[in-house]
Amino acid sequence: MLGLSKKDTTFLLIVIFLTLATPILLQPFPENSALAQFNAGYPDLMQRFAIFGIFAIGFNILFGLTGYLSFGHAAFLGVGSYSVVWMYKLLSYNVLPGLILAVIVSALFALLIGYVSLRRSGIYFSILTLAFAQMSFNLAYSVLTPLTNGETGLQVYTDDPQVLMSAGSPTSPHLFGIVMNESAKIDVGGWQFTFSNGYYFCAIIAILVFYLSMRIFRSPFGIMLRAIKTNQTRMNYTGLNPRPYTLAAFVISGMYAGLAGGLLASMDPLAGAERMQWTASGEVVLMTILGGAGTLMGPVLGAGFIKYFENIFSKINDNILHTWFSALPDGLEDAIVFLLHPFIGKGWHLTLGLLFMLVVIFLPGGLMEGGTRIWNAVTGKNRKKKNNADHHPKPSGHVN
Amino acid sequence: MDAIILQVLNGLDKGSAYALIALGLTLIFGTLGVVNFAHGALFMLGAFCAVTLQRILSLSFTVEDPTQKDFLGNPLKVDTPYIVNWFGDATGNAILNWSVPLAILFAIPVMLLIGYVMERGLIKHFYKRPHADQILVTFGLAIVIQEIVKYFYGANPIPTPAPDMFRGSVDFGVMIGFAENQIIYPYWRLVYFLFSAVIIGAVFAFLRFTTFGMVVRAGMADRETVGLLGINIDKRFTIMFGIAAAVAGLAGVMYAPINSPNYHMGMDFLVLSFVVVVVGGMGSLPGAVLAGFLLGILESFASMNEVKSIIPGIDQIIIYLVAIIILLTRPRGLMGRRGVMEE
Numbered sequence: 001m002l003g004l005s006k007k008d009t010t011f012l013l014i015v016i017f018l019t020l021a022t023p024i025l026l027q028p029f030p031e032n033s034a035l036a037q038f039n040a041g042y043p044d045l046m047q048r049f050a051i052f053g054i055f056a057i058g059f060n061i062l063f064g065l066t067g068y069l070s071f072g073h074a075a076f077l078g079v080g081s082y083s084v085v086w087m088y089k090l091l092s093y094n095v096l097p098g099l100i101l102a103v104i105v106s107a108l109f110a111l112l113i114g115y116v117s118l119r120r121s122g123i124y125f126s127i128l129t130l131a132f133a134q135m136s137f138n139l140a141y142s143v144l145t146p147l148t149n150g151e152t153g154l155q156v157y158t159d160d161p162q163v164l165m166s167a168g169s170p171t172s173p174h175l176f177g178i179v180m181n182e183s184a185k186i187d188v189g190g191w192q193f194t195f196s197n198g199y200y201f202c203a204i205i206a207i208l209v210f211y212l213s214m215r216i217f218r219s220p221f222g223i224m225l226r227a228i229k230t231n232q233t234r235m236n237y238t239g240l241n242p243r244p245y246t247l248a249a250f251v252i253s254g255m256y257a258g259l260a261g262g263l264l265a266s267m268d269p270l271a272g273a274e275r276m277q278w279t280a281s282g283e284v285v286l287m288t289i290l291g292g293a294g295t296l297m298g299p300v301l302g303a304g305f306i307k308y309f310e311n312i313f314s315k316i317n318d319n320i321l322h323t324w325f326s327a328l329p330d331g332l333e334d335a336i337v338f339l340l341h342p343f344i345g346k347g348w349h350l351t352l353g354l355l356f357m358l359v360v361i362f363l364p365g366g367l368m369e370g371g372t373r374i375w376n377a378v379t380g381k382n383r384k385k386k387n388n389a390d391h392h393p394k395p396s397g398h399v400n
Numbered sequence: 401m402d403a404i405i406l407q408v409l410n411g412l413d414k415g416s417a418y419a420l421i422a423l424g425l426t427l428i429f430g431t432l433g434v435v436n437f438a439h440g441a442l443f444m445l446g447a448f449c450a451v452t453l454q455r456i457l458s459l460s461f462t463v464e465d466p467t468q469k470d471f472l473g474n475p476l477k478v479d480t481p482y483i484v485n486w487f488g489d490a491t492g493n494a495i496l497n498w499s500v501p502l503a504i505l506f507a508i509p510v511m512l513l514i515g516y517v518m519e520r521g522l523i524k525h526f527y528k529r530p531h532a533d534q535i536l537v538t539f540g541l542a543i544v545i546q547e548i549v550k551y552f553y554g555a556n557p558i559p560t561p562a563p564d565m566f567r568g569s570v571d572f573g574v575m576i577g578f579a580e581n582q583i584i585y586p587y588w589r590l591v592y593f594l595f596s597a598v599i600i601g602a603v604f605a606f607l608r609f610t611t612f613g614m615v616v617r618a619g620m621a622d623r624e625t626v627g628l629l630g631i632n633i634d635k636r637f638t639i640m641f642g643i644a645a646a647v648a649g650l651a652g653v654m655y656a657p658i659n660s661p662n663y664h665m666g667m668d669f670l671v672l673s674f675v676v677v678v679v680g681g682m683g684s685l686p687g688a689v690l691a692g693f694l695l696g697i698l699e700s701f702a703s704m705n706e707v708k709s710i711i712p713g714i715d716q717i718i719i720y721l722v723a724i725i726i727l728l729t730r731p732r733g734l735m736g737r738r739g740v741m742e743e
Contacts, residue, residue: 069532120727123435123531127678128727131720134671136718143713279672282539289536342551348553353543360537361525 015210015288015297019203021044021359023193037315040308043055043183043196044267049304051263052204055289056299057206057213058256062249064294065222067229070131071126071281072113076106076254078140078276080261082147085154085271088090090165090175095173095180095201095266099259106258114250118243121232133278140273153272173266175201198267205263209386210258210300216252217296225249257284283387286356292366301367306352313348402582407700409572413589413658415696416596417443419650421673422680422688423600424644430620430683431637434523435531437538440670441545442645445514446652447661448549449507451558454499457483463610498563507653508646515645519638542666550663557660562588565658583610592654599650600689603643607685616640620683675723690735695719 004012018025027041040046059073083105091097117128133146140148148154156162173180183196216222227235228242235242265271274280283306291302318337321344325333343351363370421443429438460479468476484492495502522541539663559573560669561567566587574580619626619633626633652661659665678696679688701707703715726733 067532069535112440116724120731121684123535124731126535127674128724130671131675131723135720138716139713142716227695285536286540321461342548347547347551349543350547350609353540353547357544359538360533360540361522362531364533390514397501 002211003215004218008218011296012211012214016207019050019207020047020200022203023195025198027191031192032190037320038312040311041162042194043181043199045307045311046199047202047263050199050206051260051267052284052287052303052307053300054202054206054209054263055257055260055284056209056291057144057177058253058260059284059288060293060295060299061213061216061225061252061256063288064299065217065225065229066246066249068118068121068246068250069126069285070250070253070284071278072115072117072129072130072131073253073257073284074134074278074280075113075136075278076257077109077261077264077280078136078271078273079106079109080258081265081271081275082154082261083258083332084262084265085269086155088156088162088265089154089160090163091280092169093171093173093269094169095175095262099262099266102258102262102265103255106261109258110251110254111247114247114254118246118250120203130278130281133276133281135280137273137276140263140276148271148273150273151365153270155270158336168206173269193292202263202267205259206300208330209259210296214296221245221248246318270375286352288366290356290359295366295368298366298368305367310348310352311400313344313351314346402578403704405572405578406583406585407704408697409583409585409589411697411700412593413696414699415693416593417651417655417669417692418673418696419689419692420596420599420670421648422676422692423603423671424648424651425677425687426638426680426683426688427603427640427644427647429677430685431616431640432523432527434526435534435538436523437535437670438518438542438545439538439644439648440666440668440673441542442511442514442648442666442667442700443652443655444549444661444663444666445545446507446511446649447560447656447665448553448652449510449649450500450503450560450653450656451553451661452558453503453506457481457496457499457502458468459486480500495614500560500562503653503656504650507649511646511649512642514649515642516638519641519647523641524638542670546663553663555663557662559660560656562591562657566591588657592658595654596651599647603647604685606643612636612639672719676718679723679726679733681733684733684735687711687733687735695722698722 002009002012023041023046025041026046027039029035029039040049055073056078059070063069080102083102084095084294087098087101113129113132117132119124120128141150153292170179171179178197178201179200180201180286181196183194183198186193186195224240224245228246232242259270259273264275287306290305291300292298318341321337321340322333325336328336341347359366365372421439424442425436425439428434428439439452459482460481462477462479464475465478467473468509470476481492481496483495486492487495516654518541522537523534524535564717569584569586570590571580572583572585572590607617613729615631615633617629619637623633652666655661672695673692676691677688680691681688699715702718708715731738
């Protein structure tokens with residue numbers, strides 16, 4: 001179906017189902033129960049899952065396939081956001097023109113940066129992209145203030161032209177009348193499910209671009225990109241010039257990032273320069289690596305994982321910890337809470353950094369590799385292989 | 401003319417910091433072949449060594465002074481640092497006052513130890529992994545170090561004053577024959593520049609004139625052959641990592657009075673230092689130092705109002721712009737060696 005093999009079609013259908021059912025699946029605990037704080041089924045968080053999922057999928061097309069580590073992708077995210085807010089200011093709150101502009105502008109921007117940066121590879125490439133992103137960030141803060149509104153961030157003011165705005169049109173981002181921040185709440189027993197327009201809009205786009213990335217992974221173009229990662233020299237010797245392919249991958253991933261940035265501004269009509277800072281680029285790198293670079297699902301998992309735990313960990317405080325461990329003796333309880341204290345609340349970044357280091361050290365394939373390893377351990381695939389190895393003749397010792 | 405000299409001077413202190421950090425980065429890269437994204441964090445740790453020493457020295461106890469009354473009529477409580485109590489007023493206050501220079505002595509062993517532990521505990525396992533993995537794991541480490549510092553010292557900048565003797569400014573113009581009040585330059589920045597010149601000189605002398613340095617240089621050129629000669633090159637490289645960490649730390653200690661240390665100062669300097677290393681040429685020590693000073697001075701020239709009125713915003717991007725141009729026209733950097741990091 002849709003040019004995918006049977007296995008991939010099943011996979012895609014599962015992904016579609018999971019994405020559409022997210023508002024229900026992420027709300028496993030009833031309202032008012034002690035575990036309700038672990039629920040993630042509210043619009044703001046789910047939107048971020050989808051948006052950063054898109055960002056990470058795009059980054060993965062560049063890093064996962066070609067192995068070029070860009071440290072400047074946040075620049076495209078910022079450009080996308082600015083484009084959308086400008087369309088709000090000039091036309092109306094309809095998100096469609098803005099998103100189209102965001103993709104086009106970020107593609108052009110990526111073409112420019114990519115053309116220059118891709119002349120070098122390895123660490124030089126990382127530093128060049130980093131330099132470009134920092135340059136954009138600094139410019140957005142200083143000289144380009146008329147375009148970006150500097151530190152305040154770009155937002156819509158009442159005296160903006162908004163030429164397409166008629167009397168009845170909504171005054172917040174919408175798609176032909178479907179307002180993004182509206183949602184339907186349904187109560188089932190103790191559970192409350194929120195079906196938000198914004199989330200479904202992001203989710204449908206996410207599914208589309210996921211499908212696109214699937215096609216890229218399976219296409220001859222995708223194989224060419226993998227060839228660049230595996231052995232660029234050999235590719236040169238076979239008479240192929242890798243640069244057009246890497247440039248195409250860079251532009252595609254830039255467009256993904258621009259789209260994600262545009263969606264961020266579609267959910268919340270604001271755009272600030274801090275979205276372009278290199279720590280934001282670092283974040284998408286973290287997501288991709290944590291999930292598993294070079295796999296289809298990994299980056300999405302990584303994005304979801306980081307955003308979910310960012311949200312949960314930041315909310316936990318000492319009082320909550322005390323209620324958890326209240327069954328333990330007092331002294332022990334205090335000791336545990338004291339030990340955990342640096343890692344929760346504002347200390348979330350510490351947890352993230354440690355986790356990230358552990359993943360890079362022990363699990364370079366990310367969560368996906370971890371999953372595969374556990375699966376193999378359960379089904380006993382590795383054991384079979386070992387048994388086969390035993391049948392080979394053992395190396396004989398030294399001849400005396 | 402005086403404006404030009406002033407800008408050169410202004411560029412020197414930032415340039416010194418860039419040069420010191422870039423020197424450490426290059427030492428690590430040249431010896432161990434590791435791209436260390438946590439180097440900015442080491443710089444920051446150095447600055448916090450100064451903060452820590454200052455806090456330790458000013459630990460005080462409180463006594464009630466019955467001769468004086470506060471506004472409620474109770475005996476006045478007076479905080480006296482232990483140091484003052486032990487060494488007497490004059491010596492004690494002098495030690496307190498000189499806490500930042502004293503922190504150099506404190507920072508050297510601490511930073512050497514941190515560098516040693518970092519190399520043995522983490523970096524060692526990454527020699528055979530791709531550069532991307534090295535970048536990622538040290539990036540993670542930088543986040544962790546930064547967050548730990550934030551946990552203990554808070555997110556706000558902590559003022560760390562220089563000794564009284566070096567506060568204020570020197571009329572530098574008079575010394576070299578200009579009119580008065582033309583070139584005013586803060587004392588401490590002058591000290592910083594001289595200090596970094598001494599450190600850079602010491603590192604170069606160490607590599608050039610000691611047997612240890614000779615072996616390290618030989619190892620940088622051809623690690624395998626040195627190993628075959630029966631020299632334990634890994635052990636020496638580990639020590640070099642410690643030295644590089646100490647250099648970054650010292651740069652941080654002395655920078656504390658110029659810019660109050662906060663937990664993300666390392667990250668701010670790191671990006672620029674990488675750019676400096678690349679401009680100077682990966683693996684070239686003189687290149688790193690040269691590029692550091694050059695970019696620092698260029699940056700201060702770009703922030704002159706005359707320049708800014710011609711090209712607005714140039715002060716924000718000049719370093720990156722130079723780096724891009726250099727990388728595209730001279731891929732090896734200003735003084736890069738052949739065969740280092742060329743794919």
